[in-house]
Amino acid sequence: METTSSVRGMNDLLPPESAKWAHLERVCRELFARFGYDEVRPPVVEHTELFVRGVGEGSDIVHKEMYTFRDRSDRSLTLRPELTAGLARAYIEHSMSAKEAVTRWWSLGPVFRYEAINTGRYRQFYQIDCEAYGVGEPTLDAEVIAMLHALYTALRVEPITILVNNVGRGEDRGRYREALIAYLTPHADGLCGDCKRRLVTNPLRVLDCKVETCKAIVAGAPSVLDFLGPAASEHFAAVQATLTELGVPFTVAPRLVRGLDYYTGTVFEFTTTAGNLGSQSTIVAGGRYDDMIGELGGPATPAIGFGIGVERTVLCMPGDAATYAPPVGLFIAAHGAAARRRATALAHTLRQAGIVVEVEHREVGMKAQFRRADKLGARLSLALGESELASGEGKLKDMAARAEHPVVLSDLLATIQRLLA
RNA sequence: GUGGGUGUAGCUCAAUCGGUAGAGCACCAGGUUGUGGUCCUGGGUGUCGUGGGUUCGACUCCCAUCAUCCACCCCA
Numbered sequence: 001m002e003t004t005s006s007v008r009g010m011n012d013l014l015p016p017e018s019a020k021w022a023h024l025e026r027v028c029r030e031l032f033a034r035f036g037y038d039e040v041r042p043p044v045v046e047h048t049e050l051f052v053r054g055v056g057e058g059s060d061i062v063h064k065e066m067y068t069f070r071d072r073s074d075r076s077l078t079l080r081p082e083l084t085a086g087l088a089r090a091y092i093e094h095s096m097s098a099k100e101a102v103t104r105w106w107s108l109g110p111v112f113r114y115e116a117i118n119t120g121r122y123r124q125f126y127q128i129d130c131e132a133y134g135v136g137e138p139t140l141d142a143e144v145i146a147m148l149h150a151l152y153t154a155l156r157v158e159p160i161t162i163l164v165n166n167v168g169r170g171e172d173r174g175r176y177r178e179a180l181i182a183y184l185t186p187h188a189d190g191l192c193g194d195c196k197r198r199l200v201t202n203p204l205r206v207l208d209c210k211v212e213t214c215k216a217i218v219a220g221a222p223s224v225l226d227f228l229g230p231a232a233s234e235h236f237a238a239v240q241a242t243l244t245e246l247g248v249p250f251t252v253a254p255r256l257v258r259g260l261d262y263y264t265g266t267v268f269e270f271t272t273t274a275g276n277l278g279s280q281s282t283i284v285a286g287g288r289y290d291d292m293i294g295e296l297g298g299p300a301t302p303a304i305g306f307g308i309g310v311e312r313t314v315l316c317m318p319g320d321a322a323t324y325a326p327p328v329g330l331f332i333a334a335h336g337a338a339a340r341r342r343a344t345a346l347a348h349t350l351r352q353a354g355i356v357v358e359v360e361h362r363e364v365g366m367k368a369q370f371r372r373a374d375k376l377g378a379r380l381s382l383a384l385g386e387s388e389l390a391s392g393e394g395k396l397k398d399m400a401a402r403a404e405h406p407v408v409l410s411d412l413l414a415t416i417q418r419l420l421a
Numbered sequence: 422g423u424g425g426g427u428g429u430a431g432c433u434c435a436a437u438c439g440g441u442a443g444a445g446c447a448c449c450a451g452g453u454u455g456u457g458g459u460c461c462u463g464g465g466u467g468u469c470g471u472g473g474g475u476u477c478g479a480c481u482c483c484c485a486u487c488a489u490c491c492a493c494c495c496c497a
Contacts, residue, residue: 008488060495064422082497115495116422127497194494208495260496269497282497309497335456366457368449374458375447383457399458 009123019325020314025108027154028128028308035147037106037130042086044110048076054085054296056261059202065113079112082260083129084289084305085296091133092298103133108310119315120280126310136290136302138235141266142242144304148270148284149248151308157283157316161271162249165256166236167204168224169264169290176227177203187217207255223254232265239266262289266304275316283316284308329355329420330396331373333366335385343384346412353413355420373399379420382407 006012013021029039048068055062067079080086087105096103108128117123130147132140145162152160168176180203188196192211199206207218228236243250250268258267267287277283286306293301330350334343340361347357358376360369366383373381381397388394388409395404396415407415 005488065495111497113496116493117489118493119491121496125497192494205495211493258496278492280496285497307497312497333457365450367451367454368458370458371448372458378458381458385456387456395455397457402458404455 007123009117011122011124016321016325017314020317020321021310023324024155024310024314024317025128028106028108028151031147031151031154032106032130035104035143037104037132040087040090040105040107041109042080042083042090042107044080044112045077046080046086046089048078050085050089050296051078051081054088054262054292055082059261061113061260065115067112067114081113082111083107083109083127083307084131084260084262084292087129087131087305088289088292088296088298088303091131091301092293092296097134097293097299097301101134104130105133106130118280120275120277120309120312122311128308128310129305130286131303131305133293133301133303135304138238138266139242141235141239141288141304142246142248144286144306145239145243145250145268146246146248148306148308152270152272152283152313155313155316156318157272157274157313159272159274161251163253163256163269163271164239164243164250165253165267166225166228166232166239166265167257167263167267167287168228168232169288172227172229172232173264176222176224179222179227180204180206183221184217190214190217202261204257208257218255221255225252225254235265258285258287262292262295263287264290268306272316274318275312277312277315280312282309283312326356328358328373328376328378329380330357330416331369331376331378331381331399332357332359333369333373333381333383334360335366335383339384339386339389342389342409346384346409350413350416353417355413355416380416382412 048066051066052062057063061081066081069077071077087107091097091103091105106129109126110124111127112124114123115121130144132144145164149160149162152158167173181199184191184199184203184206188199190213191199191206192209192214195206195209195211195214198209206214207221209215209218225233225236240250240252256267256269265288267285269285270283271281272283273281284306286304288302288304290302293299293303332343332347334340340359343359344361347359350357358373358378360372370381378399381399382394383397384394392409394407394409396407396419397404398419405415405419
């Protein structure tokens with residue numbers, strides 16, 4: 001029988017790794033709630049047009065990485081390559097701006113990009129996004145960055161570097177773009193092939209090139225920060241001042257740019273050397289996109305958001321994945337059918353009281369049962385055989401200490417709660 | 422898309438110069454133990470990724486292909 005494998009770049013998430021993911025999601029859920037974010041779940045598939053307009057034709061994502069197909073009605077659909085555009089579509093479609101002045105949403109799910117597979121990079125991967133609509137003030141920018149700082153602190157991911165920049169908007173951005181082209185054009189011969197193309201299609205991305213010769217040229221390029229008008233400069237200064245007041249460490253990175261076209265003004269990126277991510281050291285990135293809602297046909301609405309790379313973040317979280325799973329409180333080893341029934345009933349009661357209980361349902365020897373209790377890391381074990389059934393008493397064994405505690409089976413819960421406390 | 426590494430038991434990996442494969446882990450049983458986890462003994466499975474080529478003979482050499490990992494590019 002020929003077996004089938006998963007699609008290249010699309011992987012199964014299995015235990016114990018899944019426990020680490022669950023922990024990340026749990027921490028996010030609680031933290032985001034404290035900051036006023038509500039969960040939303042948009043579809044995985046959208047009209048292709050949304051990403052072309054939202055993410056931008058100049059981006060590599062739209063250019064060559066989308067999973068685009070025609071459905072049976074001959075509509076062009078695309079598996080979302082990121083979450084922000086779909087969430088913006090939902091925000092507009094449900095007239096959120098008319099319902100509330102400020103909307104804070106978060107979402108989690110798979111996104112798809114057809115690209116080369118590498119460490120922390122897959123064709124189906126997961127992002128956790130937060131988006132805040134309706135506020136253009138710099139204190140929100142700082143709040144968002146501070147929330148992420150709190151998140152990674154809670155996850156014990158370190159060291160973290162927070163890079164912040166302002167890529168300008170409107171006329172400021174246009175003037176900088178012209179100045180950058182004016183500077184780069186005489187050096188065009190020294191740029192790599194990609195950058196020669198970028199010079200025409202998306203000059204700001206040249207700033208982000210990793211090729212040494214390009215970096216050398218970029219080192220002398222004008223800084224976007226020198227082209228910000230008074231309003232943008234003031235905004236960026238306020239973001240920094242607020243971050244400082246919140247005690248969030250950050251570095252201004254004038255050459256930090258984002259790969260998606262929609263960003264305006266404040267952009268940021270968290271990187272880490274943890275997890276051996278190599279060149280894929282960015283674990284979360286985001287920024288303002290004050291023009292996108294309007295460009296997608298909604299009312300002009302300022303917005304800011306970020307996308308957390310789940311796989312990369314999980315790789316950076318310390319400790320073995322298994323340590324994130326809830327520990328087994330009690331393992332019940334049973335000998336014989338009658339004992340198994342009693343064990344099943346006892347376990348049911350204990351589980352309803354919140355204890356993690358594992359019962360050996362197979363007919364195997366005691367030795368194998370205790371071996372399994374040991375492997376599962378059970379805190380306590382209880383052997384149930386004919387004598388225990390007859391007397392209604394047993395011995396709770398502390399697996400680590402190898403000490404045994406007599407227990408009356410009818411009083412099992414209280415004894416266990418005392419021992420596990 | 423470009424460059425490099427690796428594909429052998431369920432998992433992690435060995436196999437000399439080319440002579441049709443082995444260990445650990447895991448699993449079960451037995452010994453010891455209090456019917457009882459760490460110690461000891463025993464128990465078995467491989468289209469050697471796939472297809473072709475060279476050879477008397479290929480896990481080993483060659484070509485192709487697929488998968489996987491790493492770097493680059495790009496991004497989260």
